[in-house]
Amino acid sequence: MTGPAQNQAASARGHEHLHGQHQHDPGLELREVGRRRLTWVLALTAAFTAVEFAGGWIANSLALIADAGHMLSDVAAIALSVFALWFARRPATPAKTYGYLRTEILAALANGVALAAIAIVIFIHAWERLQSPEPVRGGLMLVVAAGGLVVNILAAFLLHGSAAHSLNLRGAYLHVIGDLLGSIGAMTAALIILLTGWLPADPLISILVGGLILFGSWRLVRESVDVLLEATPRHIDLALLRRTICEIDGVEEIHDLHVWTLTSGVIAMSGHIVAEPAELQNITAEIHHRMHERFGISHVTVQVDPRPLYSLGTREDAPIRHRQGDQP
16 A cells, blocks of 8 residues: 555554543533632621621721721622532533533633722722711721621631632632732721821721732733633743653654643643654653653643654644655
8 A cells, every 4th residue: 555545544444532521621620629619608798798898887997898898899799609619610611622621711801800800999999088077986896897807807718729720719719818918907997997097098008909900800810811712821931841751762752732721720731743653552651651740731642643744744843845646
């Protein structure tokens, strides 16, 4: 068998694919733990939001009202995160072969945008309060802020471990941290007002808290957009990954290499290698092993271009060579 028929047979042998199980989510158990904890945080946050709104209104404290407004947005944001965790568990379909894993990333992006909007609203109201200071009941403000601090510390404790494994949960965690900072800020402003009577402390503390919230939201939005754009994960050195594959015996070259994030903790890699056909099974197995052990990549797809096929120039970016029987 020669000519085109030989090329087709070689091509059929060369397209070896090695896949992680798309239905297998290595972080499924962690996500379930995170979902349960997030549900508790949602209940705590919703209950205290009403208390803080009432306290801020009675005490005439912008810092308390701003923090209560932030907590109200957190109720919506955390509810969105809980929904995303539930929805992402839906099975894959022929139309959506990866399932709904990126629902979590969309929720994280929405939370990041919401955090930025909240910070801007706080800045606007703080500026207005600086122009026209108003009396504040520092004692009531201090009591309510202290209660908020206790609730937010408990919520942060519940989410701290899970936030490292999910961008969606990290978004919810940042909302809680923003609330915690708001409570600390409100307590600080209340103490300053009680001890010195200096009313601008209330809006100034609000501006500081708003700045910290804005910083956290920027990082969350940036990471979410990176995932949606299928950027190489920041912790993966693509040059090192390429060298790791090329060090395997029998691999002559790798091209069309891509590494991206499907959802938090689920990384995928695909690439074409040039290798000896006789070693395909060992080579693909070794690539899968190294990608998982050294880089934590759970979805690996490798297409193997056997050396004879590659040398005939069938790749679009390969040099044009004369095929057997062609005239020079």
